[in-house]
Amino acid sequence: MWAMIRRWFDPDEVRSVGTTPDYRFSLANERTFLAWLRTALALVGGGLAVAQFLPEHRLRVVIAVSLLALGGLVALRAIDHWARSERAMRLGEALPPSRFPAILALVVTIGAGALLVATLL
Numbered sequence: 001m002w003a004m005i006r007r008w009f010d011p012d013e014v015r016s017v018g019t020t021p022d023y024r025f026s027l028a029n030e031r032t033f034l035a036w037l038r039t040a041l042a043l044v045g046g047g048l049a050v051a052q053f054l055p056e057h058r059l060r061v062v063i064a065v066s067l068l069a070l071g072g073l074v075a076l077r078a079i080d081h082w083a084r085s086e087r088a089m090r091l092g093e094a095l096p097p098s099r100f101p102a103i104l105a106l107v108v109t110i111g112a113g114a115l116l117v118a119t120l121l
Contacts, residue, residue, distance in 0.1 A: 007083040014083060018090030029085050036078030039104075043071035050115070059118045063111065070107060 007013045047067030054060040077100055084096045 004080065004083070007087070008079045014086050014090070017087060018092065021089040025089055026086065029082055029089070032085075033078050033082040036074060036081070040071045040075035040078065043067050043074060047071060050118075054118055055121075057118060057121060059114065059121070063114050063118055066111060066114075070104075070111075074104065 044067070047064045047070075050060060050067060051064035054063070081096070081098060081100070088095050
């Protein structure tokens with residue numbers, strides 16, 4: 001666990017294995033990471049908006065906390081995926097598969113339905 005977290009914060013840890021890949025691939029990996037961070041920030045912003053603007057209702061708190069927690073989870077997932085992908089590229093391995101985008105899409109769909117219900121109540 002600590003080795004994984006250390007990889008997130010220590011660039012030398014990532015560079016300690018394999019060979020340097022084509023910079024275009026590393027930069028594409030970084031752009032993907034930044035896209036995930038934008039998604040995380042949008043979820044956090046959505047959670048704050050729900051907390052502030054939906055009428056007083058128990059569902060409001062559930063949706064707001066869920067969006068805030070999901071935003072944090074997406075940010076953590078982004079850094080983990082970046083580090084695992086960078087390591088795989090350096091070692092010439094296949095990029096790590098991920099079900100996370102599909103899971104996130106389902107969770108966002110369910111959340112949108114809950115927001116619709118909360119807004120109509």
